[in-house]
Amino acid sequence: GAGVSQSPSNKVTEKGKDVELRCDPISGHTALYWYRQSLGQGLEFLIYFQGNSAPDKSGLPSDRFSAERTGGSVSTLTIQRTQQEDSAVYLCASSLGGRSNQPQHFGDGTRLSIL
Amino acid sequence: AQKVTQAQTEISVVEKEDVTLDCVYETRDTTYYLFWYKQPPSGELVFLIRRNSFDEQNEISGRYSWNFQKSTSSFNFTITASQVVDSAVYFCALILHGSSNTGKLIFGQGTTLQVKP
Numbered sequence: 001g002a003g004v005s006q007s008p009s010n011k012v013t014e015k016g017k018d019v020e021l022r023c024d025p026i027s028g029h030t031a032l033y034w035y036r037q038s039l040g041q042g043l044e045f046l047i048y049f050q051g052n053s054a055p056d057k058s059g060l061p062s063d064r065f066s067a068e069r070t071g072g073s074v075s076t077l078t079i080q081r082t083q084q085e086d087s088a089v090y091l092c093a094s095s096l097g098g099r100s101n102q103p104q105h106f107g108d109g110t111r112l113s114i115l
Numbered sequence: 116a117q118k119v120t121q122a123q124t125e126i127s128v129v130e131k132e133d134v135t136l137d138c139v140y141e142t143r144d145t146t147y148y149l150f151w152y153k154q155p156p157s158g159e160l161v162f163l164i165r166r167n168s169f170d171e172q173n174e175i176s177g178r179y180s181w182n183f184q185k186s187t188s189s190f191n192f193t194i195t196a197s198q199v200v201d202s203a204v205y206f207c208a209l210i211l212h213g214s215s216n217t218g219k220l221i222f223g224q225g226t227t228l229q230v231k232p
Contacts (some may be wrong), residue, residue, distance in 0.1 A: 045219035
């Protein structure tokens, strides 16, 4: 079956612009996660959605970052007024449930470059 | 606080050599899960294995094997008879269980494995 799908694969934008990154999880997966991978910081958790529960936003680095998940499926991560330090690969993952023993399955990521 | 340490930043071996990737973790919780992921040059993180904190039995899957030792808080990964296709970045990760579960994987910094022909 289809895996986690992310779009775009690459995004280059100018500093100060807003960007939207999309994630389409594996069908039937109720939990969805966003991570960021950068050279200096490794893999960092950003946000976690589980079913209809309020999302865990504890990893979002600033109020310029927000995410939503519509209809319990597709998720959009939005970065407003982008800064150069936002350049990274943004990875989305999904799992069957929010239980910790369920492996998270990752997409190919969106490589974001801020000029 | 929880932490995962992969002390080996880069490892280079010649094809057919065995190689072990080290992973040491820190947590005060007694119930948790450990994972290994592979990230090939294409970028996608590929799930390899999960292990819960109550199961210290070693596991073998083909050329891959994992050694979990709670006494040393280690979860090491060995590739036997390495192949060029094993070249990738390998991540070890920890997630807490139960009420401490925030859903987030805590990753080590990764070990880049290069297998030369």
